[in-house]
Structures are given as C-alpha cells and as structure tokens.
Amino acid sequence: xxxxxxxxxxxxxxxxxxxxxxxxxxxEFDELDALLNMPLDSLTETKVVTATKxxxxxxxxxxxVHVITSKEIERSSARSIADVLILAPGLHVAKFSDYDWTVSxxxxxxxxxxxxxxxxxxxxxxxxxxxxxxxxTLPVSLDNIDRIEVVLGSVGTIWGGNAVNGVINIITKxxxxxxxxxxxxxxxxFDYKEFKAHHSGQINDxxxxxxxxxxxxxxxxxxxxxxxNEIRHLKVLTExxxxxxxxxxxxxxxxxxxxxxxxxxxxxxxxxxPAFLDPASHQNDYDAFFxxxxxxxxxxxxxxxxxxxxxxxxxNQLWLTHSESDGTNEPxxxxxxxxxTRYTFNTQDFGALTIGAxxxxxxxxxxxxxxxxxxxxxxxxxxxxxxxxxxxxxxxTNWSINVTDSTEVTLGNRIQYANITEEWYSQxxxxxxxxxxxxxxxxxxxGRAVITPSRLELDTQFQENYSCSSCGYYDPATxxxxxxxxxxxxxxxxxxxxxxxxxxxxxxxxxxDTYEIGYRYWQDNQFxxxxxxxxxxxxxVRAYKNLGGYVYTSSAGSDTxxxxxxxxxxxxxxxxxxxxxxxxEISAQWRPIDVLQVNANYSYKTIKGDCTGSICGSxxxxxxxLENTPSHYATLHIMWDIHxxxxxxxxxxxxxxxxxxxxxxxxxxxxxxxxxxxxxxxTLDMSVNWQHKPTWPSIKVSAENLGSDQLKEYxxxxxxxxxxxxxxxxxxxxxx
Numbered sequence: 057x058x059x060x061x062x063x064x065x066x067x068x069x070x071x072x073x074x075x076x077x078x079x080x081x082x083x084e085f086d087e088l089d090a091l092l093n094m095p096l097d098s099l100t101e102t103k104v105v106t107a108t109k110x111x112x113x114x115x116x117x118x119x120x121v122h123v124i125t126s127k128e129i130e131r132s133s134a135r136s137i138a139d140v141l142i143l144a145p146g147l148h149v150a151k152f153s154d155y156d157w158t159v160s161x162x163x164x165x166x167x168x169x170x171x172x173x174x175x176x177x178x179x180x181x182x183x184x185x186x187x188x189x190x191x192x193t194l195p196v197s198l199d200n201i202d203r204i205e206v207v208l209g210s211v212g213t214i215w216g217g218n219a220v221n222g223v224i225n226i227i228t229k230x231x232x233x234x235x236x237x238x239x240x241x242x243x244x245x246f247d248y249k250e251f252k253a254h255h256s257g258q259i260n261d262x263x264x265x266x267x268x269x270x271x272x273x274x275x276x277x278x279x280x281x282x283x284x285n286e287i288r289h290l291k292v293l294t295e296x297x298x299x300x301x302x303x304x305x306x307x308x309x310x311x312x313x314x315x316x317x318x319x320x321x322x323x324x325x326x327x328x329x330p331a332f333l334d335p336a337s338h339q340n341d342y343d344a345f346f347x348x349x350x351x352x353x354x355x356x357x358x359x360x361x362x363x364x365x366x367x368x369x370x371x372n373q374l375w376l377t378h379s380e381s382d383g384t385n386e387p388x389x390x391x392x393x394x395x396x397t398r399y400t401f402n403t404q405d406f407g408a409l410t411i412g413a414x415x416x417x418x419x420x421x422x423x424x425x426x427x428x429x430x431x432x433x434x435x436x437x438x439x440x441x442x443x444x445x446x447x448x449x450x451x452x453t454n455w456s457i458n459v460t461d462s463t464e465v466t467l468g469n470r471i472q473y474a475n476i477t478e479e480w481y482s483q484x485x486x487x488x489x490x491x492x493x494x495x496x497x498x499x500x501x502x503g504r505a506v507i508t509p510s511r512l513e514l515d516t517q518f519q520e521n522y523s524c525s526s527c528g529y530y531d532p533a534t535x536x537x538x539x540x541x542x543x544x545x546x547x548x549x550x551x552x553x554x555x556x557x558x559x560x561x562x563x564x565x566x567x568x569d570t571y572e573i574g575y576r577y578w579q580d581n582q583f584x585x586x587x588x589x590x591x592x593x594x595x596x597v598r599a600y601k602n603l604g605g606y607v608y609t610s611s612a613g614s615d616t617x618x619x620x621x622x623x624x625x626x627x628x629x630x631x632x633x634x635x636x637x638x639x640x641e642i643s644a645q646w647r648p649i650d651v652l653q654v655n656a657n658y659s660y661k662t663i664k665g666d667c668t669g670s671i672c673g674s675x676x677x678x679x680x681x682l683e684n685t686p687s688h689y690a691t692l693h694i695m696w697d698i699h700x701x702x703x704x705x706x707x708x709x710x711x712x713x714x715x716x717x718x719x720x721x722x723x724x725x726x727x728x729x730x731x732x733x734x735x736x737x738x739t740l741d742m743s744v745n746w747q748h749k750p751t752w753p754s755i756k757v758s759a760e761n762l763g764s765d766q767l768k769e770y771x772x773x774x775x776x777x778x779x780x781x782x783x784x785x786x787x788x789x790x791x792x
Contacts, residue, residue, distance in 0.1 A: 161222030210503030217508030
C-alpha cells in the first residue's frame, strides 16, 4: 500500500519536468521524436531463433516464447541481466544480495539450478563446476543487447544439456547496430559507481567493428542491519570488455567475438584454528580477516552462416571459453571448447529439415586441499580426481512438416553422449501449429529433456565446518556432544564439527517430460496476447540421505578442555524424488496510443512431489520441501514517451508468499514460523529520462524497490540479505 503514493508523486514530478522543459526548448524535435517512436512489433514481424535455431516469426513458433526487446531493457531501470528477466512470464527471479540472484523456470528456485539453460549468442554460460549461472559475472553489456529470447518448456532437442524447463538466449547487437561513440557514467547510493564506453564503426563495404569497456563498483549488500556496520566498507568491483566484427557479403555472414569479465569481491573470511593441532600456541578458535575473492572469464567465438539461393542454410559456431574462480565453494578453472554445426533444407513441399551435430570438451581442474585444510574454512568443495577432460557429443534433427496450408507438425530428436557417465541419452519432441486465422495461432507440444550430468553431483564433496574450544560435553557411551553437562558426560571438550555432503556415482539420469498447449492473438501493432498451459513430470529428483556420523577423540586440546572431539557427519545425494509441475503463463502487450506501451504478464505454477525409497518411509519432509514454492508471479511494465524530450517508465513486480505444509513448519518450529516461507514480494522500479536534443547528453534518474526498503526475497532458512531502496543518476552522451 505504501508504493502508490510514491508512484503518484514521481509521475507528478515527471510531468512537471516535461512542462518545464517545453518552455525552454527549440521547436525542431523531428530527429529525436523519430528516435523515441519505436512502435510495438507485431508477432509476425518479430523474429526469434532460440526455439528452432532458425529465424522464425514469433507467431509461428510452436512453443512458449517471449522476447524482451532492447527498448524494454532500457526502460526497465534494471542494472543487471537478472533484474531484466522479471519482464518475462514464467520466470522466478529472486535477489539474495546486491550481486547474487537465482532464476528458475517452471521449477523450484535454487542456487544450483541445472534445469535452465542460459546462453549469450548461443554460447552456454552455465558453469560446469557449479551447475548453475553466476548472474553477476555474465560477460555481456546491457547496452549491447539486441533482445533476450525466453523459451519455456523443453528445448533439449535443439540445445541439449540443461535446456530442460527453459532457455534464456541473450542476443547481442551486431557491430553495425552497436552503440556508436557513447560514453556514460552513473552514481547511486550504497557506493554505486559505473562507467561505460561503447563505439562502433564501418571498416569497409562489408565489415563493421564494435567494442566496449565497462567498470562497476558497488557495495556487496544493501542491508541496513546494524550487525553489518563493521563491514560496510567492503566493495565489489566488476570489469567487462568486448569486441565484435561482422562481415556480410551476399549469402555469407561471418561474426567474430572476443571479450571477458573480471570480478573482485572484498570478503570477510575466517580460518579455524583447532587447538589440538598446536595446543601450545592456541589463542583463538578462528582468525578473522579481510580478503578478496576473484573470478574471471575470457571467451572468443566464430560464427559463419551461409544462405543458399534455394533457401537452404548452413551455420557453424565455434566458442572457446576459459573461466576460473578461487572461491572455496567452486575452487576451480575450466577451459571449454564448443562446436555446433547445422544444415537446414528448406523445401516448399516438405517444410524445413534441420540436421546438426555438436561437440563440447571441457578441461576441468579443481584446487587441491590437504585433509587438515578441509577443516580450516567454514566451507569447502573437494574432489579426488582434480583433473578431468569432460566430453559430450551429440547429433540432432528437427523436421517441420507442412501438413496443410494451415497446419504444421514438427518432429525432432537429439542423441547425446557424455563421457562422465559413459551413457547415450535421447531427447525427442513432437509439436504442432494450427493457423486459425491471419492473426490467431494455436499450438501444442511434448518434449523430453535430460539434465546434463555434472561432476559436482557425481564426484564432489561439499564440507561445512564449525569449531570452538571448551564448548561441549562428551558422552563416550553414545558418542554425542552436548552443550551442557548431563549424566555420563565428561568435559569440557573442544568440539570440531563437519557436515560432509557427498556426491554419488550411482545416480540415475534426471529427465523431464513436458506437455504444453498455447494460443496467440495479435491486432496489428496495437495489441498482443499469448497464453500457455503446461504439465511436466520430473523423475530422479535429488535429495540428501543422512548416513550418520563418526566421532574421533584426541587428548590434545585447549588449556580449558580435557581434549578434542571431532564429529564428522555424512549425507549423500540420492534420487528418490519425483515431481509433477503444472501451471500456465499469460502475457499481453498493449499500445493504446503511439507514445504509451503497457506490458503485463502473469504466471502460475504448483508442484506435487512424490518419494520412493529408503528415506521416504520415516517422514514426508523431502517431498514437502520440494513443494514449498511461490505459486503466483506478475509484472506490469509501463513505458510512456510523455514528450519528445522526456520518457518515464515503471515496473511493478509481484511474487506471492509460499505456503509450506503444516508438518514442514512443525519440523522447524524452533526456528520460527516464517523460517521456511518464501516471502511475498511487491517492488516498484521507476525511471525518468530527459534529453534536450539528439546531440545533447541524456540524463536518467532511476529508483529500485520504492516502498519496499529492506525487503528479503528468500526464506530465512537461507540467511538472505535485505534489499534496500536504491537510487541512480546516469548521464550518457553520444558524440557522433
């Protein structure tokens, strides 16, 4: 309720600014007016490539597809890719801190999300060591994005690994259309500072070149809790760069890219110093210190497309990526080689047949830790085989058949091999599209996708540690440690505790079958409506099984203890769960007048879990935890060019609270009633932009989380930071 007065006030300020500007500006706005007047493209005019790897009109894609345009990105107030994605239906975007997000599609949101494939120009950004996406270190500039294509549902036939519940393909601008001679700088609260420089130019009649550099600094959190006062000086510094060259001559198009990113994060870390290792010199349980965590990525790519005169196409992509991180949760580096080639036969009689093949080779290298070092950090990930050549090969085909003038059927399959498991697996699909009228489409489909196996879940061990001196009392009869003396205990003792989460080589392959049906309607360039319903069956879902623990004792310890107790507790990944997910998405775009565009979307999902096996008989907690997710998601985005010199924009985002089962709440009652609840989210972001003339700099003022200061977007279970209201001011100037 608090956001409405602030929204009204900001719109009033915008209107006042526009009328004040009118009194002083010149009469000639033709060029600037043309720049701002970007009409809503109809579905037939919007081209997408992610669903089929070929360029198709959005109206004729037999899948749930949404496109976020460059204009919508600019008008969204977003400062990151993850924040932009709230504009698409079917995605749950949750912000953990000022540089951590998780994004999910048609599933429960979690950090290690390997059911959503995220790409930049067709290059996977999924970290094979982490089985997820590091959203803050994606090597792409917001200003360089042409569009973001979001495909919901199974796209495994086309893209293979991780394209299970959806695909996000971030497509950058070609060199000819990239920003030219553009420099911008922005400042904001919470120590936000950003500098960007972009340029592009023509080399000859066939070749264009573009490039950019960016530097961003900000606080790692916007939580105002007094407990963080001593670490408010910490900073996150991110630097990006990219270059692109495009050559086009008749039927041949060649694109080359090179870029990278580096992130340096100030971090308060600690190292445990168990007394039994050196009792004579022991003083503290741990040494706290400030350090810097680093990650970086470099990539290079080559793309070649040949359009034959008969309509056939031959496309090749080659990518080389090197990434490394020194964080103890993913202490690894990898060098990845990706090759994809496809040939599309276009015939009037039989439709379009695409045949392709891909190869992915990843040279993985994990950091090594001694047995003692594994107990020194609060958490650490280890693996026995520190070097591994991860290989995956696949062939796929996709055939779109024109059954009648108004009916099209698509059949496809991918056969993939992974040397991690030494197995072959299949990912088929069947889809159909019916042209009801010139501006209406009905589509339906089924697809099966397999989650690419990773060494993270098969071979690694994640260890969480806790150590303190003279803080426990040991019962030799049971091997238990208590925080106060009870009958039979001895002490005080030093206590070293380690939770070890083990991978499992016997896990079955996770697979998801998805059934969908959808409808599209559009009215010229004024209105668009897309609706879809889905049902998916996800088998072999992972859970941890408690394996018990082992207690070791040592007579050595601190001066105030009689010795040390080391308690190792083990849990291992198993695959006893399955889940049924069902729901739908609605997306509408409306342009009532030329200067006003309204985008709205709503999504619903519900998860029903099941469990078979040894961990299922004692309680239902694994299933109930799987089902604990928000069900309702909605976004409203309004873009208004109130004058040729001024535009305003607002984005309202809503996520419903989750409703955990009473048995789940009861099991965690000692932590509080809201410990497991995903909180309700209502946020308002707004932007105002003013530019006197095209040759003048533009000034943009933005605000995020208006009326929702110190909002947490995760359950307390995960220990999230609160996100504060943030303000930014940006000046941007095109010198040419």
